[in-house]
Amino acid sequence: MAMRSPYRAATDHHAAAETARAQRGTWVLAGIFSSTMSAKTAARLIRTGSEKYVGYQPAGAFEAYATPTGDEVTVWVRYVAGEEPVSPLPDRMTVRIRHDGDGPGYSGVGIVTVTISTRCPACGGPRGWETVRPHHFHHDGDQYTVDRWTNPCGHTDMYVAVLRESRDRQLPPPAPAPPEQAAPPAEDGPVALILTAAASRRGMHAKQAALLLEEHGHSDAAALIRAELKERRGHMSAKGAASFLRDLAKPDPDSAPTSTTTRNVP
Numbered sequence: 001m002a003m004r005s006p007y008r009a010a011t012d013h014h015a016a017a018e019t020a021r022a023q024r025g026t027w028v029l030a031g032i033f034s035s036t037m038s039a040k041t042a043a044r045l046i047r048t049g050s051e052k053y054v055g056y057q058p059a060g061a062f063e064a065y066a067t068p069t070g071d072e073v074t075v076w077v078r079y080v081a082g083e084e085p086v087s088p089l090p091d092r093m094t095v096r097i098r099h100d101g102d103g104p105g106y107s108g109v110g111i112v113t114v115t116i117s118t119r120c121p122a123c124g125g126p127r128g129w130e131t132v133r134p135h136h137f138h139h140d141g142d143q144y145t146v147d148r149w150t151n152p153c154g155h156t157d158m159y160v161a162v163l164r165e166s167r168d169r170q171l172p173p174p175a176p177a178p179p180e181q182a183a184p185p186a187e188d189g190p191v192a193l194i195l196t197a198a199a200s201r202r203g204m205h206a207k208q209a210a211l212l213l214e215e216h217g218h219s220d221a222a223a224l225i226r227a228e229l230k231e232r233r234g235h236m237s238a239k240g241a242a243s244f245l246r247d248l249a250k251p252d253p254d255s256a257p258t259s260t261t262t263r264n265v266p
């Protein structure tokens with residue numbers, strides 16, 4: 001299947017914003033990042049109308065999300081300012097697909113209901129969740145129904161990949177929470193560095209935290225703190241910077257567990 005996408009890669013945010021403004025409600029690829037943290041920060045700054053991304057101002061004129069595609073993380077935006085409401089993009093979609101079982105020699109037709117992301121795994125753009133429609137087929141005299149959909153990006157979802165995706169997204173049940181705090185941060189991680197320093201420096205500011213991180217080679221994290229500091233107009237303590245970084249590292253709602261239920265039709 002030929003891969004076709006109407007969206008072009010754009011690190012030029014001015015162009016991305018222009019393109020999105022010209023097609024209100026349509027998601028446009030705005031950037032490709034190598035880290036989840038930077039992508040999520042960019043999406044947030046775009047939504048909040050940050051000075052860093054003037055093309056997307058004012059705050060709330062654009063929606064933005066970050067989503068992984070292979071080794072990269074893409075940021076998608078859409079222009080939503082105006083009177084007419086724009087239908088929200090759900091995080092997930094539930095569809096029926098055909099899956100005739102994993103084992104060899106299985107002869108029945110299986111219809112499986114899976115819940116998957118509404119983001120295309122190939123490009124990160126929205127899947128055609130609004131185009132989901134039933135498709136009927138016959139097998140040995142019985143009628144079955146599966147779902148079909150058309151992705152606006154042109155990428156085609158194969159049932160095998162969709163099934164794998166829904167299974168990959170299954171997370172193990174959460175471990176019982178320890179009474180105090182969860183696992184301590186990695187010894188030499190940016191968060192731990194800040195917290196250790198802040199413990200011995202009363203009133204330590206986020207600006208000092210950023211400097212400290214830079215000294216220890218965490219320039220990406222330092223840049224994120226500086227961007228956030230600007231957003232908060234200079235009001236952030238070192239501890240605040242640590243929890244900001246910790247929040248960024250938290251998984252997206254996107255990566256929350258999803259369900260798969262199987263109904264095999266003999």
Ligand SMILES: [Zn+2]
Nearest residue numbers: 120123153155
């Ligand atoms: Zn796609």
